[in-house]
Amino acid sequence: xxxxxxxxxxxxxxxxxxxxxxxxxxxxxxxxxxxxxxxxxxxxxxxxxxxxxxxxxxxxxxxxxxxxxxxxxxxxxxxxxxxxxxxxxxxxxxxxxxxxxxxxxxxxxxxxx
Amino acid sequence: xxxxxxxxxxxxxxxxxxxxxxxxxxxxxxxxxxxxxxxxxxxxxxxxxxxxxxxxxxxxxxxxxxxxxxxxxxxxxxxxxxxxxxxxxxxxxxxxxxxxxxxxxxxxxxxx
Numbered sequence: 001x002x003x004x005x006x007x008x009x010x011x012x013x014x015x016x017x018x019x020x021x022x023x024x025x026x027x028x029x030x031x032x033x034x035x036x037x038x039x040x041x042x043x044x045x046x047x048x049x050x051x052x053x054x055x056x057x058x059x060x061x062x063x064x065x066x067x068x069x070x071x072x073x074x075x076x077x078x079x080x081x082x083x084x085x086x087x088x089x090x091x092x093x094x095x096x097x098x099x100x101x102x103x104x105x106x107x108x109x110x111x112x113x
Numbered sequence: 114x115x116x117x118x119x120x121x122x123x124x125x126x127x128x129x130x131x132x133x134x135x136x137x138x139x140x141x142x143x144x145x146x147x148x149x150x151x152x153x154x155x156x157x158x159x160x161x162x163x164x165x166x167x168x169x170x171x172x173x174x175x176x177x178x179x180x181x182x183x184x185x186x187x188x189x190x191x192x193x194x195x196x197x198x199x200x201x202x203x204x205x206x207x208x209x210x211x212x213x214x215x216x217x218x219x220x221x222x223x224x225x
Contacts, residue, residue: 031210031211033211033212033213035213035215042215042216042217042218043157043202043204043213043215044215045212045213045214048210048211048212050210050211055210055211056208056210056212089154091156091157093157093213095211097211098144098209098210098211099144099145099164099206099211100145100162101147101159101162102147102159102206102211102213103159104149104156104157104158104159105156106155106156107155107156109154
């Protein structure tokens with residue numbers, strides 16, 4: 001069964017460092033998303049991406065964040081200068097249409113120290 | 114602004130019981146509503162998707178209903194099993210970009 005794959009599963013980084021979280025969405029999907037979940041809190045939307053551009057972003061997704069689809073299979077989230085409060089589980093998701101079922105990856109747990 | 118609330122926050126039941134999880138949303142103009150399961154420290158597994166034009170969806174022992182006008186959805190789990198223990202999240206798609214707004218979740222414990 002097709003699935004969304006995220007790497008790494010866990011990343012520890014020092015405050016101020018850049019991190020890149022990687023995702024391989026389901027191959028025929030066109031809509032891509034990043035969400036995050038701070039421990040004990042709701043899953044929060046970060047950004048949606050379609051047709052090689054951002055279609056919507058939340059207030060959380062400030063200038064420190066960027067997304068890219070560098071080739072036909074990967075979808076990345078970059079945090080330029082990490083802060084302690086960026087520590088969270090980051091989920092990538094994809095769907096084939098805007099209003100169809102979204103499939104989530106297993107997440108990357110980011111710990112900023 | 115769409116807000117999603119789930120009640121109860123936690124639920125503990127003996128094995129074999131039928132149970133209902135509740136989800137409410139403030140803006141009835143939605144495309145669809147999706148129920149997910151999350152095991153501790155793990156990702157989100159999609160359980161059921163209900164489109165705005167549908168009233169319910171079924172998958173095995175799970176049945177989800179949607180009353181868009183009242184801003185409510187329920188997830189019914191029949192004959193609960195210890196393996197059903199997890200956090201159940203509902204999420205609403207009400208924008209035109211596929212963005213999901215999540216509830217806080219209901220943490221279910223099914224005791225053998």
